[in-house]
Amino acid sequence: MRTGLLKHSNYMEFVRSVPSFKTLTEDVLSKVADVLEETHYSDGDYIIRQGATGDTFFIISDGQVRVTQQKSANEEPAFLSTLSRGDWFGEQALKGEDVRTANVTAIGDVTCLVVDRESFKQLIGGLDNMSNKMY
Ligand code: 6J7
Ligand code: CA
Numbered sequence: 001m002r003t004g005l006l007k008h009s010n011y012m013e014f015v016r017s018v019p020s021f022k023t024l025t026e027d028v029l030s031k032v033a034d035v036l037e038e039t040h041y042s043d044g045d046y047i048i049r050q051g052a053t054g055d056t057f058f059i060i061s062d063g064q065v066r067v068t069q070q071k072s073a074n075e076e077p078a079f080l081s082t083l084s085r086g087d088w089f090g091e092q093a094l095k096g097e098d099v100r101t102a103n104v105t106a107i108g109d110v111t112c113l114v115v116d117r118e119s120f121k122q123l124i125g126g127l128d129n130m131s132n133k134m135y
Pocket of ligand 2: 053054055098
């Protein structure tokens, strides 16, 4: 119980600090904090693999990730970007097709907070910067 409450209040503080969540109400942020699952990765781990199916949305709470994309067969994946604390990814597979459109790998130790598809849809997916995100 104590640890559960502490975890919730730590997650609340974190989700309040995520720039893209600025317009979410305290009630919605609290529900997001309820469903977050913490996951840990080591250097080089694939968090997301392009072409795989996926049902999860990620928010980085610690560390950095590298985003790459293979544009055609027989080609090395090209570097797209680096993301860090407060950044998020994985929304593309949660709208329409559930296929991952890029690779995301850990740079050093990484902690992500993960949201399942249903919670994403109910709580976060309606945000303009999620539903309209184009790359
Ligand atoms: Br971050 C990021 N940048 C890009 C990009 O330029 N193109 C694509 N296709 N995806 C990008 N991403 C993220 C986005 O959240 O990488 C994720 C890979 O899984 C993608 O969502 P996803 O297709 O579910
Ligand atoms: Ca699926």
